[in-house]
Amino acid sequence: MIATHATHTTRIVLPGLVEPDGLEVTSVPVPSPGPKQLLVQVEATGISFAEQSMRRGRYYGQPAFPFTPGYDLVGRVLSAGDSADEGMIGRRVATMTKTGAWAGHAVVEVRDSILVPDQVPSDEAETVVVNGVTAWQMLHRAAKIEPGQTILLFGANGGVGGILIQLALHHGLRVIGAASPRHHEALREAGVTPVDYADPDLAATVRALAPGGVDAVFDNIGGSITRLSFDLLAPGGTVVTYAIVGEVSGTGNLVWPFVKAIGQAALWSVLQNGRRATFYDLWAGHRFRPARFRRHLEADLGRVFDLLAQGVITANIAARFPLTEAAAALRLAESHTLNGKVILLP
Template sequence: MSNIIATEVVLPGRVEPEGLAVTTRVLPQPGPGEALVRMEATGVSFAEQQMRRGKYYDQPAFPFVPGYDVVGVVTAVGAGVDPALIGRRVAALTKIGGWSSHLAVPADDLVPVPDGLAADAAETFVVNGITAWQMLHGKAKARAGQTILVHGANGGVGSTLVQLARAAGIRVIGTASARNADAVAELGALPVDYRGDLAAQVRALAPGGVDAVFDHVGGPGIVDSFALLAPGGTLVSYGSAATKDEEGDSRLPVLKLFARLLWWNALPNNRSASFYNIWAGRRRRSRFQARLATDLGAVLDLAERGALHPQIAARIPLREAARALALAESGTVTGKVVIVADPES
């Protein structure tokens, strides 16, 4: 097999979306334990929006190829990898590197995509689905009959959280802008406008408080999120979007957030707070991979059976990744902006 010339989108430094560079390079054959994946769909998550600002907590040094996850077809495998993988559609959590027409991925990171699920649909449930599933069922341990509050219910993770919760019989209050209220309601949540008196709106729907809050915003608003918990409730924080444009050390807002969560847990208030990190436990590699495969498999199965519906804001070719990133950052869309293979790929 001849070497593959891969098209890649490179983040060269702290730039606006239009500063992304489209390049090509020759990929070697996959090494031992690796599989070569031809990208069919990747996407724009909040991580890439932070990375272009140099604000993602542990991002690599510039320049690099972003792309937190990928769905594609295996075209070649290295030594020690089952050749039966060739031709299979798979998904992988990559953290970086997904914005490429082809990429080498450790074969044991690959999760099979059900035959009945299209690549772009599956893509909306990789990082978003793992995150939502593990927060809902792992961190919060939410159960049928409870009420939860999901911030950014029209976003990628938020819309998946809403659907998973509703499928489990959980009542959902979802924050969004007024223009996205109908979309949030269609997902099965009770929409509230985050630009109004959010606490009053939530209290009107849940006078005794909510059983869990899922907050990716951080900043001062995290105090209101914690205050809205019912006795025994859980706050799950998984980001600091409110601080994405702050200057200075990118780690400082996260460390401040950690300190606040620890302080709340030290108080005798019958409520708990935790921070969700999708990469937690990765040092125990085999256990980490098994958990990811199980959780993503459960989400993809629900999607194939029609219990979850992909929320695709737009499908944009790889070479137009700058437009995809700008659209995702605009705050005007519901669901995930999906980057698809260029027509000639």
């Protein structure tokens, strides 16, 4: 174990149910890694829908206030705890943290950390950590989509959507992207056929584009959109629900919508011959099948990093802010006017 020269670090704290300006910029002692942990000097972190939901107390399983947000990070390893590979010291890692990444230094778990290729800049790598794993696994593990097939993607202008589009086109898929009309021109330029997710005639529009049905739908809205998505499937198709924005954005109980969505997916898969539905959970197996979780994380994020390093996919950075300006960055991210991810740079 080696020590960092810094004794204190910046940490952003979400103190409670506050507006973005209520975020607190604090200075705290640099933490020390425990067993199977690493101390990382953070080089890039970012803002996703998860942090926006946590600010409103609407993210299932979030910790009690106050806490430091930050779902993922990229940084350089400064020291290693007991039973951690000291060969990682000095190298850059990408880590899924769920919380705690909005800081100058962070203690992370070895098993949730993947080495970042030297040729990939930290801010670009940050855009594809959670988003890239999610997109890759939904395409290739959940939907098992094949070249030449057609998919319908809700949230096409979002962080996950932007990476999924690139991976899908690289895989030889036709992409129909559902988003607000203000994002349609950018989607066309990316090679996507855009549709308005709020169009009352959305079903007819999609059926005109794919008369035989779509082979997979990636749904981040839930509720009635999931039902519509299932009806738009071709024989053998799959609906992958990866968020329930419609429910999370409300005010009711958070547990029941998730239970309902998971149960509904299981029931439809049993009752509908050849078509199926699934609820994608990035953290599935993290606690009870850790070795398998790690293998998939390493393989899938590694593949995404390779594609990024080769220039096959590109990082979509909407804006960069210093970590100390997290409030302004969060306000911009919540404006829903962006196409890409907002990056925080400690």
